[in-house]
Amino acid sequence: MSDLTKPIRWGVIGCGDVVARKSGPAIHHAARSRMQAVVSSDGTSAEAYAAANAVPTATDDAEQVLTDSEIDAVYVATPPNTHREYTVAAAEAGKPVLVEKPMGRSVTEAQAMIDACDRNDVELFVAYYRRFHPHVLKMRELLNADVIGDPLRAFVNHGSSPSADSGWRETPAISGGGRFVDATSHRVDLLCYLLGAPTDAVGAVRSDGEESPVEDIVSMTISIDDVLCTVVSDFASEEVSDTVHVFGTEGHIKAEVLDDGTFVYETEGESGRLDFDVPAAPHAGLIDHVEAVLLDGATNRSTGHDGLQTEAVLDTCVRRTYADAIPVDVWDGSLADIE
Numbered sequence: 001m002s003d004l005t006k007p008i009r010w011g012v013i014g015c016g017d018v019v020a021r022k023s024g025p026a027i028h029h030a031a032r033s034r035m036q037a038v039v040s041s042d043g044t045s046a047e048a049y050a051a052a053n054a055v056p057t058a059t060d061d062a063e064q065v066l067t068d069s070e071i072d073a074v075y076v077a078t079p080p081n082t083h084r085e086y087t088v089a090a091a092e093a094g095k096p097v098l099v100e101k102p103m104g105r106s107v108t109e110a111q112a113m114i115d116a117c118d119r120n121d122v123e124l125f126v127a128y129y130r131r132f133h134p135h136v137l138k139m140r141e142l143l144n145a146d147v148i149g150d151p152l153r154a155f156v157n158h159g160s161s162p163s164a165d166s167g168w169r170e171t172p173a174i175s176g177g178g179r180f181v182d183a184t185s186h187r188v189d190l191l192c193y194l195l196g197a198p199t200d201a202v203g204a205v206r207s208d209g210e211e212s213p214v215e216d217i218v219s220m221t222i223s224i225d226d227v228l229c230t231v232v233s234d235f236a237s238e239e240v241s242d243t244v245h246v247f248g249t250e251g252h253i254k255a256e257v258l259d260d261g262t263f264v265y266e267t268e269g270e271s272g273r274l275d276f277d278v279p280a281a282p283h284a285g286l287i288d289h290v291e292a293v294l295l296d297g298a299t300n301r302s303t304g305h306d307g308l309q310t311e312a313v314l315d316t317c318v319r320r321t322y323a324d325a326i327p328v329d330v331w332d333g334s335l336a337d338i339e
Contacts, residue, residue, distance in 0.1 A: 138263075154247070
C-alpha cells in the first residue's frame with residue numbers, strides 16, 4: 001500500500017453522472033484530496049473529464065489505477081455489477097475503498113467486499129453521503145439527546161414521477177434492482193443511521209414493467225429494536241415526495257423534503273425550525289469524513305457493515321421478488337443474523 005499523504009490521491013473508476021455532479025466536485029474542492037486518475041470503460045469520457053478538470057491520468061484500464069503506487073485510495077463509481085470486482089481488487093492492492101451505493105447486488109456480494117477489506121486491513125466506505133449532511137447530523141444529535149423521548153415509529157415517503165429511461169438502473173443483472181434499490185436505499189440507510197440496526201423487515205412490491213421485473217411501488221416495515229419504521233416508495237404515479245418523520249414519546253422530528261436542509265421538531269416543552277445549507281457538492285461531507293478517517297484516525301461512520309445492513313433489508317423486502325433476474329445469490333437469511 002502506498003503511504004497516505006496529504007492530499008489523498010484518488011483513483012476514480014467510473015465516469016458517469018454521479019462523478020460529474022456529486023463526488024467529482026466534492027473531491028476537487030476538498031481540502032485534502034485530489035483526483036489523480038479517472039477510468040471509463042471506453043477511455044473517451046475519462047479523457048474528456050480529465051481535460052476539463054485537470055486530472056493527470058485518464059484511462060480505460062482499471063488495473064492501471066489499482067496497481068499505481070501514485071494512487072492512495074480508490075473510489076468505485078461504476079454500476080453495482082462491478083462493485084465487488086473492483087473493491088476486492090483495490091483491497092488486495094492495499095488501497096482503501098469508497099464504493100457507491102447500493103454496495104452490491106446482494107448481501108452475498110457485500111459480504112465478499114467486507115471480507116476482502118478485512119483480510120487486507122484497509123478501510124471500506126459506502127457512499128451513503130446523506131449521513132454527513134449538516135441537517136441530518138443535527139437530527140441525529142437531537143435524537144441521541146432524547147429531545148423527543150424514546151423513538152416509537154418513523155415514516156419515510158419517497159417517490160418521483162415515472163422515468164422514461166433509467167437505463168442500467170432498471171436492469172437487475174447490472175443494478176441488482178430498480179429505483180427503490182438505487183435511490184430509496186439512501187433513506188433505508190438513513191433510518192439505520194438515525195435509529196440503529198434493523199432487526200426485522202417485511203415488504204410488498206408492485207411491478208408493472210413489461211420488460212423488467214423491478215419495483216415500481218414498495219411498502220415495507222422495518223423493525224429497529226422497538227421502533228417500527230414504515231417506508232413507502234412510489235415511482236409509478238406523479239407524486240414527488242421525500243419526507244422523513246420520526247415520532248417519539250415526547251415529540252417528533254420531521255424533514256418535509258430531506259434534501260432541502262430544513263426540518264422541524266416539536267417536544268412537550270418547545271418547538272422549532274432549523275435550516276442548514278445543503279452542500280453544493282452532495283458528497284462534500286462524505287469526502288471530508290473519508291479524509292478524517294484516513295489522515296487523522298477518525299472512526300469510520302459509513303462502513304461496509306453499515307452498507308451490509310441496508311443490503312439485507314433490500315434482499316429481504318425487494319430483491320427476493322425477482323431473484324431469478326439477478327445473476328448472484330440473493331440472500332435468504334434473517335436480519336437478526338446481521339450483527
